[in-house]
Amino acid sequence: MIRLRGITKAYGRTTALDGLELDVEDGEFFCLLGPSGAGKTTTLKTVAGLELPDAGTVELDGRDLAGVEPYDRGVAMCFESYALYPHRSVHDNLASPLRSPRHRLPAAEARARIMETAALLGIEALLDRPVGQLSNGQRQRVALGRVLVRPARAFLLDEPLSHLDAKLRQQMRAELKAIGAVRRTTTLYVTHDSVEALALGDRIGVIRDGRIVQTGTREEIWYRPHDTEVARAFGRPRINLLPGTLTENGAFRSAGGGIELPVRAEAPPGTEVLAGIRPRDLSLTAPGHELTGTVYVTEVLGRSVEVTVRLGGGAGPGARPPGGGAGPETGAGPETGAPRVSLVAPRADTRGLGPDDPVRLTLRPENLLLFEADRPRRPGRRIGTR
Amino acid sequence: MREPERDVREREREAGRGAGRDGRGPGRDGRGARRVAGWLADAALVGYFVFALFPIAWMLVLSLKPADQLFSTYFSFTPTLGSYRTVLGGGEGIPFLRFFVNSLVVSVGAVALSLLVGLPAAYASARWRFKGSENLMFTLLSFRFAPELTVIIPLFVLYQRLGLFDTYVGMIWVLQLVTLPLVVWIMRSYFADLTPELEQAALLDGYSRTQAFFRVALPLVKPGVAAVSLLAFIFAWNNFVFPLILTSNEAQTVTVGALSFLGGDRPKYNLTAAAALVSVVPPLLLALTIQRYLVRGLSFGAVKS
Amino acid sequence: MGPRPALRPYLLVLPALLLTCGILYPFGLGLFYTLFDFSASRPRPGLVGFGNYRTMLGEGAFWNSAWVTVLYAVGAAAAETVLGVSVALLLHRSSRIGRVLEKILILPLMIAPVIAAIMWKLMLQPSVGVVNHLLRPVGLGGVQWTDTPAGALLSSIAVDVWVYTPFVAILALAGLRSLPASPFEAAAVDGAGWWYTFRRLTLPMLWPYVLVAVIFRFMDSLKVFDIIYALTEGGPGDSTMVLQIRAYLEAIRFQRYSFGISYTIVLWAVVYLAAMVLVRHLGRVQRKAAEAR
Numbered sequence: 013m014i015r016l017r018g019i020t021k022a023y024g025r026t027t028a029l030d031g032l033e034l035d036v037e038d039g040e041f042f043c044l045l046g047p048s049g050a051g052k053t054t055t056l057k058t059v060a061g062l063e064l065p066d067a068g069t070v071e072l073d074g075r076d077l078a079g080v081e082p083y084d085r086g087v088a089m090c091f092e093s094y095a096l097y098p099h100r101s102v103h104d105n106l107a108s109p110l111r112s113p114r115h116r117l118p119a120a121e122a123r124a125r126i127m128e129t130a131a132l133l134g135i136e137a138l139l140d141r142p143v144g145q146l147s148n149g150q151r152q153r154v155a156l157g158r159v160l161v162r163p164a165r166a167f168l169l170d171e172p173l174s175h176l177d178a179k180l181r182q183q184m185r186a187e188l189k190a191i192g193a194v195r196r197t198t199t200l201y202v203t204h205d206s207v208e209a210l211a212l213g214d215r216i217g218v219i220r221d222g223r224i225v226q227t228g229t230r231e232e233i234w235y236r237p238h239d240t241e242v243a244r245a246f247g248r249p250r251i252n253l254l255p256g257t258l259t260e261n262g263a264f265r266s267a268g269g270g271i272e273l274p275v276r277a278e279a280p281p282g283t284e285v286l287a288g289i290r291p292r293d294l295s296l297t298a299p300g301h302e303l304t305g306t307v308y309v310t311e312v313l314g315r316s317v318e319v320t321v322r323l324g325g326g327a328g329p330g331a332r333p334p335g336g337g338a339g340p341e342t343g344a345g346p347e348t349g350a351p352r353v354s355l356v357a358p359r360a361d362t363r364g365l366g367p368d369d370p371v372r373l374t375l376r377p378e379n380l381l382l383f384e385a386d387r388p389r390r391p392g393r394r395i396g397t398r
Numbered sequence: 399m400r401e402p403e404r405d406v407r408e409r410e411r412e413a414g415r416g417a418g419r420d421g422r423g424p425g426r427d428g429r430g431a432r433r434v435a436g437w438l439a440d441a442a443l444v445g446y447f448v449f450a451l452f453p454i455a456w457m458l459v460l461s462l463k464p465a466d467q468l469f470s471t472y473f474s475f476t477p478t479l480g481s482y483r484t485v486l487g488g489g490e491g492i493p494f495l496r497f498f499v500n501s502l503v504v505s506v507g508a509v510a511l512s513l514l515v516g517l518p519a520a521y522a523s524a525r526w527r528f529k530g531s532e533n534l535m536f537t538l539l540s541f542r543f544a545p546e547l548t549v550i551i552p553l554f555v556l557y558q559r560l561g562l563f564d565t566y567v568g569m570i571w572v573l574q575l576v577t578l579p580l581v582v583w584i585m586r587s588y589f590a591d592l593t594p595e596l597e598q599a600a601l602l603d604g605y606s607r608t609q610a611f612f613r614v615a616l617p618l619v620k621p622g623v624a625a626v627s628l629l630a631f632i633f634a635w636n637n638f639v640f641p642l643i644l645t646s647n648e649a650q651t652v653t654v655g656a657l658s659f660l661g662g663d664r665p666k667y668n669l670t671a672a673a674a675l676v677s678v679v680p681p682l683l684l685a686l687t688i689q690r691y692l693v694r695g696l697s698f699g700a701v702k703s
Numbered sequence: 704m705g706p707r708p709a710l711r712p713y714l715l716v717l718p719a720l721l722l723t724c725g726i727l728y729p730f731g732l733g734l735f736y737t738l739f740d741f742s743a744s745r746p747r748p749g750l751v752g753f754g755n756y757r758t759m760l761g762e763g764a765f766w767n768s769a770w771v772t773v774l775y776a777v778g779a780a781a782a783e784t785v786l787g788v789s790v791a792l793l794l795h796r797s798s799r800i801g802r803v804l805e806k807i808l809i810l811p812l813m814i815a816p817v818i819a820a821i822m823w824k825l826m827l828q829p830s831v832g833v834v835n836h837l838l839r840p841v842g843l844g845g846v847q848w849t850d851t852p853a854g855a856l857l858s859s860i861a862v863d864v865w866v867y868t869p870f871v872a873i874l875a876l877a878g879l880r881s882l883p884a885s886p887f888e889a890a891a892v893d894g895a896g897w898w899y900t901f902r903r904l905t906l907p908m909l910w911p912y913v914l915v916a917v918i919f920r921f922m923d924s925l926k927v928f929d930i931i932y933a934l935t936e937g938g939p940g941d942s943t944m945v946l947q948i949r950a951y952l953e954a955i956r957f958q959r960y961s962f963g964i965s966y967t968i969v970l971w972a973v974v975y976l977a978a979m980v981l982v983r984h985l986g987r988v989q990r991k992a993a994e995a996r
């Protein structure tokens with residue numbers, strides 16, 4: 013169990029962690045997701061004792077770690093750079109923890125553990141190789157091996173898959189959760205890849221500017237994102253955010269007046285809001301609330317097609333001349349002119365669709381999210397749902 | 399890690415070389431002209447190296463001449479090792495062999511002390527930003543450029559009072575002015591190139607900080623330590639002004655000793671040449687072994703290669 | 704448990720710090736001495752304030768030494784830069800001969816400057832030296848190399864050039880080898896000539912490297928001692944009497960310690976100022992070079 017309370021850490025004038033709070037339960041696989049510079053690595057190193065926080069407490073299994081040296085904390089960490097000892101063989105890299113004063117094992121036992129770990133990761137054949145001769149994927153396995161080779165109170169994994177190519181990454185993602193030691197041990201896993209976080213994390217924490225914005229299961233993060241940025245971080249294509257306002261009778265009215273949907277929101281009428289609609293909740297064929305627009309671009313993704321639609325054009329209410337600029341009433345971003353939405357449709361539904369063709373979209377409102385409008389440097393918080 | 403890095407550098411070097419050649423306007427003045435230009439360039443290069451190597455060759459000639467042919471001939475003579483025998487045998491009342499040993503003791507001692515003191519300092523200043531670190535580093539660097547006499551003349555007075563004049567300890571102490579900045583600055587640049595995550599990994603493997611330094615950091619900068627030791631040794635060995643002023647006989651070194659053959663009523667050119675050659679053998683041999691690390695060493699880490 | 708984390712770096716630098724103080728102490732002591740008339744003839748020195756400096760600055764000998772020092776430093780640094788960069792460019796071609804010669808490029812640099820000066824002294828000896836012997840066929844047999852004022856200064860500079868040209872060449876060669884290839888390939892594709900490539904590409908990109916070498920050489924030759932001590936001892940007359948030699952003679956030969964140290968303090972101040980200006984300039988150049996890449 014890892015518990016961080018009010019962790020603050022600054023390097024000179026830049027604040028890396030700003031009152032960070034985090035709980036990872038026993039045996040849990042916790043994914044910390046955030047863009048680069050958000051403080052992910054600093055968080056891991058703070059748990060490991062490699063960085064000392066300016067303020068706040070770190071607890072591991074109920075024990076306050078203040079003043080406890082890294083080698084006494086009993087955590088194992090996989091560095092983003094792998095940090096393998098370049099002057100040693102694979103075997104010696106794996107053996108390093110087992111030969112240290114704190115985790116020393118009898119030679120025979122150590123040998124057995126190393127073989128076992130190597131077999132688990134499929135690197136038995138590499139044991140005698142110097143680390144310098146390994147490929148990225150092999151290095152990644154060795155780095156993981158050095159973590160798994162000894163029992164630890166917690167595993168700290170810093171983007172262990174980020175330097176791998178797409179195929180290998182997918183394969184390792186599947187393997188990682190299957191490893192018994194990983195299943196049993198409290199694991200704090202850092203990544204900037206939301207797909208990875210959704211696939212691996214028992215729970216996910218979203219970190220931004222040195223603070224945890226939201227923690228929750230993948231369902232909670234997906235269906236109840238804290239703000240527009242969290243909503244945008246998960247799902248490809250990204251969530252569609254339609255600008256609009258709240259009406260007197262508690263409904264969302266899109267900026268062009270194209271649609272009006274009943275919502276439950278904790279805000280007064282007239283508030284500028286964004287309605288979040290996942291691309292999968294839009295369809296070209298199903299019946300329901302309708303939006304009109306013109307095709308902006310289509311991109312084939314295998315069996316399905318991602319269609320981006322410029323709203324407001326075409327024949328519907330609020331129609332404008334084709335190719336027209338942004339109407340003042342749309343409230344859309346300056347660079348886009350009219351707001352655009354993306355959806356993913358089966359290939360059959362999009363046959364014959366080309367740029368500037370008028371389309372009708374239907375919206376499945378069950379999962380609609382409502383956010384405050386974004387402000388500079390402050391993404392809009394979620395204030396309601398359908 | 400090392401090997402591929404070197405490959406990349408090799409390849410870049412090849413590319414750069416190719417670029418340099420291609421840059422001379424291909425095709426415009428034809429192959430013949432280019433070949434002539436190549437010859438001229440080689441001739442200029444050979445010209446410089448004749449200038450650079452002739453004095454050494456000439457010393458060899460002088461040192462092999464018998465005394466009676468010193469002034470009568472230039473290039474034809476009966477070679478003899480007599481001069482070397484005289485110089486190393488303590489001829490002319492000059493204990494040159496002892497000077498040689500002195501140089502060895504003093505230089506090795508100075509390098510050892512600098513490593514002992516300088517490695518931890520270099521490591522600390524590369525790993526931690528702490529108050530006064532930069533000041534210390536620049537004070538050390540300023541030693542490199544300070545006129546030696548500013549320190550030596552007061553030391554001359556001081557040493558005579560403290561009994562350090564003409565002693566090994568006194569020499570090793572003052573040579574820190576030469577060797578310590580070199581060790582600290584160069585090793586700092588080596589340590590800075592080493593990602594701290596390697597030592598952090600060792601800490602999490604269960605090693606103490608001291609163990610992490612000795613098991614991980616130090617082995618990885620070993621080439622740097624070797625190179626900087628040799629370079630510091632060479633500079634200490636070649637130093638002249640410190641032993642000139644701060645020693646008289648007991649702790650005198652070869653650089654000062656070689657000059658003494660020029661004194662006396664008739665200068666012994668052959669002996670001087672032999673002494674000069676004997677005294678340049680150690681630095682020359684060492685220098686050839688650290689060619690690869692020389693650039694970084696000579697520029698105090700300012701230029702890496 | 705080890706020492707408090709914040710103390711760790713201080714403990715590690717403590718020995719070096721002590722040693723540094725040990726070297727700074729005599730420096731401070733020297734500065735202090737210059738305020739007295741401390742000499743062998745006056746074992747009980749009296750306070751003279753800035754008297755030493757006033758005397759020194761009033762003497763023609765000081766200004767002569769300063770002038771000679773500047774001539775020497777500028778001459779040597781300039782000659783070494785031009786020659787060293789040329790040698791580096793020639794070696795960068797990597798002809799077969801060049802690759803062999805490159806291996807022995809450092810030899811002069813590794814020879815103690817004082818030994819180099821001794822070697823040259825033997826060779827430049829007017830009557831029996833080998834240089835004049837070799838020049839005799841072209842009618843230049845009797846050049847008084849180190850026995851005329853101009854000759855002595857030029858000879859000293861020549862020895863400096865002999866010793867330190869490899870230093871500039873090695874740094875410049877390292878610079879040449881680290882230059883990116885693509886601009887040169889682009890220039891070659893555009894059909895740029897050798898001179899244009901050199902002026903517009905090679906030289907500007909190489910300059911930061913050369914500048915490091917120039918700074919080292921200029922500052923080192925301001926405080927030249929070994930070469931002149933062995934070659935001319937400041938003579939003939941005062942024609943090669945650079946500041947450090949003068950300081951040596953005053954302090955050690957004539958045992959006017961305070962007065963001698965005053966010379967070195969002034970030299971130290973000059974070197975320090977030169978260093979500040981040059982290093983700042985280097986920083987600007989390096990930043991610009993980094994931006995250009």
